[in-house]
Every structure is written in structure tokens, then in C-alpha cells.
Amino acid sequence: MSGEKASALTASGTKTIFVYGPELKLLGRIESWVSLVWPERYNTYKNVQGAQLELHESTSLQALCRPDRYLWLVGSEHLMRICSAQTSDHRLVVSARDAAYILDERSSLQTLKNFSAETTLRQLVTAMEPWPGVELGDLAEITDTYTGEAAPGSLLDVAEQVCQELDIGFRLRFDPAEKKLLFELYRPLLDRNARYAPQYGNLTDLTYTESTADYKNVVIVVGGDATVTVGAESAAGIARRELVVDAASRTRSSSQTQSDYLESLKALGTQELAKHTQLENFRFTPTDEVMVGKVVAASLPGTDIQAAARITSITLTSQKGENSVSTEIGTPIIRRRT
Structure with missing residues (x-):
């Protein structure tokens, strides 16, 4: 299936952009630019940056890059639909969104x-x-x-x-x-034959964070008419980390049963408990030829910690003839080798 091939953004070589009309008729091509930002995403298109193309101002380019036309970076599986074009300081700045915005x-x-x-x-x-x-x-x-x-x-x-x-x-x-x-x-799955690690030159920016600075596992809610406890009530010693929530303003109403009142206090405690989790995060940046949606696994050198995460976006940044590619990953699933 087409989704299984590597992103064209990671391929080396000269980049070219074709411009298509709303009916997908080819109108022209762009061989050079001042700068280009071209993101490809997995399942998030709203409220995120789209593509941006900056060109030297010219009458022909301004006539070509009109709103509602499409840009295609040759080899990509995505079209970007132009939403605005602005001239300023002898530059033509074109902003576009992924065609999924249709x-x-x-x-x-x-x-x-x-x-x-x-x-x-x-x-x-x-x-x-x-x-x-x-x-x-x-x-x-x-x-x-x-x-x-x-x-x-x-x-x-x-x-x-x-x-x-x-x-x-x-x-x-x-x-x-x-x-x-x-x-x-x-939805690509983890390729167990693909090996990503710093020593292979296809993985950078490995960081692992573990923190209990704000960790609580027992919340005691002191209401106006009762006190309840939620969380790991049986935890003891160093394993027990308590938080007291002042809910004195919450009193039982005349229309509320005792059971419903206690449940409302417990719900408040559960909400507070969720704000004080033990933090563990493993971040990394896969390089090489990757694809949007692929699951990449990595190991933290010198430890038994492993993590797998989905690539949620790949962005090509091109400026002055130099291309660089950045990736974003979703929340890693962390495990330890047994």
C-alpha cells in the first residue's frame, strides 16, 4: 500500500513544486524559493501550522500562486491548498493547508x-x-x-x-x-526489523525524564459535611504520598442523598489525583527515511528502558538551497526489558 513508503521529504536531491488549479489541472512549476516549510501529518490538521512558501516577488509568480490552488512538492503524497498570498518587502509569502482541510x-x-x-x-x-x-x-x-x-x-x-x-x-x-x-x-505498525539507535546514525536527541516532584497517590478530600479518601489507600511508608484537598465549601444539599454527596467528593479527589501523577517520559528524534504514522522503537543506552512511539509529523524546512527534516512523535509507550 502507498502508505508504507518512506516520506519524500527525507529523500535527498533537488525539490520541485508543481501548482495545480482547483480542478487539479497543472498550471505551472516552481524550481527555487527563498524558504519553504512543508509539514506532513498523521491525523491532526486543524490549529497547526500548514505549509509556507516564500518567493522572490514577481508578477508571474503572484499570478500563479492564487488562493484555492494547490501546491505539490514532487514525490509527496500530500497536496497543500493555498489559503493566502501576500507581497511584502519584495517577497511573495504563500500560506497553505493540507488538502485534508477540504x-x-x-x-x-x-x-x-x-x-x-x-x-x-x-x-x-x-x-x-x-x-x-x-x-x-x-x-x-x-x-x-x-x-x-x-x-x-x-x-x-x-x-x-x-x-x-x-x-x-x-x-x-x-x-x-x-x-x-x-x-x-x-495505521502502520511497528517494524521489528527496523533498528533505530544513536550508534546507527538514525536516531538523535534521546532524553529520558523521570520525576516524582509533584507525585501524589492518595487524596483526602475534606468536605463541609464529610471526608473521603481516594487512591492507593493501602499504601504505606515511602510508597504513600498524600494530598489534602480543602472542599469545605462543598456541603450536602437538601436534595442530595448522603451517597451522592460522598460520590461527588470522590469525583473531586479523582480529578485532583490525575493532576499529580509520576512523570516518566522518553523522547527521541528518528532521522533517516521515515514515514508519517510509522512506529519507531528506541532503547536508552546503558539501561533496560525501551520506548516505542508513532511519528505524528514530518516537516521539511528548505532555505537557501539547504534542506533539513524534523519529526515529531506521539506519547511514547515505555517498557523495561525483562
């Missing part, structure tokens, strides 16, 4: 509950008011059921909510040969 301009008017994620999201895209070139792509055969509730909203809101909670990627994949944008879900 889904923000189509709506789901249903309240969806307990549904098959892939089947339902594909149905919503099929049923939406047509958009030039947008069709369904490969079926990933993801069988996950979304057991929550998705309220009416944009298709992008629904897709992000469902896919983020289920750890599924989604995209509008550009097929340049067919001139189509293909809606697909995908």
Missing part, C-alpha cells in the same frame, strides 16, 4: 454513536457534496469500532476526533497520475 468545508449533521470507524468515515466522504477530484482511496481494512459519540460538525472535526482517539491516520492522498485526491485511513 473536509472542514463539508458537514456531518448526524450524531454518530458506536460505529465502525473506517466504514462510517468513508460513507461520510462518499455522501458529502462533491468536491473536484475527491474520491475514496484504498480500503485499509481497519476494524476498530468507535464507542464514543461524534456530534454534528465538519467532516474534518469528526475524522480528527475519531482517528485521534483510535490512533488511526487519515489523509487525502494525491495521485498525480490520476489527478485525484483519495480519502484513506491508515
Whole structure:
């Protein structure tokens, strides 16, 4: 499947950008620029930085880079849809969003509950008011059921909510040969044959953090009419770390049973307990040829600590002919070798 190939952003060599019209007709190409930022993401497109292209100002480029047209970095599976173009100080600055943002301009008017994620999201895209070139792509055969509730909203809101909670990627994949944008879900798994470590030159910025500075495992809530304890009540000695919460203003109302009142105090204690967890974090930056959504595993040298994390974004930064690639990973799953 197309999702299994490495990101074009990590490939060496000259980069070229093609410009397409709203109907996906090729309009022109851009061979050089002042700077370029080109991000590719797994399942988060709203409220994040999109692509930005800075060019030397010219009449022809200004005529070419118009809002609602698309940019394609050759080899990428993503299109970026131009949302603004501004001239200033002899520069043309073009801002664009991933083509997945098209889904923000189509709506789901249903309240969806307990549904098959892939089947339902594909149905919503099929049923939406047509958009030039947008069709369904490969079926990933993801069988996950979304057991929550998705309220009416944009298709992008629904897709992000469902896919983020289920750890599924989604995209509008550009097929340049067919001139189509293909809606697909995908979720690469850990490649156990891929070995990432500093000594192999494909992993940098290893940091491990462990902290109990703000850790509490027992919360005692002192209410106006009762006191309750939540957490590891049987913990003793150094293992017991208490926090007292003053809830004197919370008294039992005349319409409230004693049981309901105690449960409300316990709920407050549980909320406070969640704010005081033991922190453990393992961060690393995979380099080499990676792909958005891939799960990468790493070991902390000299310890028994291992972690695996999904690559949630890859960003190409290009300036003055020099290219650099940065990656972001999701929350690592930390384990210790046995």
C-alpha cells in the first residue's frame, strides 16, 4: 500500500513544486524559493501550522500562486491548498493547508454513536457534496469500532476526533497520475526489523525524564459535611504520598442523598489525583527515511528502558538551497526489558 513508503521529504536531491488549479489541472512549476516549510501529518490538521512558501516577488509568480490552488512538492503524497498570498518587502509569502482541510468545508449533521470507524468515515466522504477530484482511496481494512459519540460538525472535526482517539491516520492522498485526491485511513505498525539507535546514525536527541516532584497517590478530600479518601489507600511508608484537598465549601444539599454527596467528593479527589501523577517520559528524534504514522522503537543506552512511539509529523524546512527534516512523535509507550 502507498502508505508504507518512506516520506519524500527525507529523500535527498533537488525539490520541485508543481501548482495545480482547483480542478487539479497543472498550471505551472516552481524550481527555487527563498524558504519553504512543508509539514506532513498523521491525523491532526486543524490549529497547526500548514505549509509556507516564500518567493522572490514577481508578477508571474503572484499570478500563479492564487488562493484555492494547490501546491505539490514532487514525490509527496500530500497536496497543500493555498489559503493566502501576500507581497511584502519584495517577497511573495504563500500560506497553505493540507488538502485534508477540504473536509472542514463539508458537514456531518448526524450524531454518530458506536460505529465502525473506517466504514462510517468513508460513507461520510462518499455522501458529502462533491468536491473536484475527491474520491475514496484504498480500503485499509481497519476494524476498530468507535464507542464514543461524534456530534454534528465538519467532516474534518469528526475524522480528527475519531482517528485521534483510535490512533488511526487519515489523509487525502494525491495521485498525480490520476489527478485525484483519495480519502484513506491508515495505521502502520511497528517494524521489528527496523533498528533505530544513536550508534546507527538514525536516531538523535534521546532524553529520558523521570520525576516524582509533584507525585501524589492518595487524596483526602475534606468536605463541609464529610471526608473521603481516594487512591492507593493501602499504601504505606515511602510508597504513600498524600494530598489534602480543602472542599469545605462543598456541603450536602437538601436534595442530595448522603451517597451522592460522598460520590461527588470522590469525583473531586479523582480529578485532583490525575493532576499529580509520576512523570516518566522518553523522547527521541528518528532521522533517516521515515514515514508519517510509522512506529519507531528506541532503547536508552546503558539501561533496560525501551520506548516505542508513532511519528505524528514530518516537516521539511528548505532555505537557501539547504534542506533539513524534523519529526515529531506521539506519547511514547515505555517498557523495561525483562
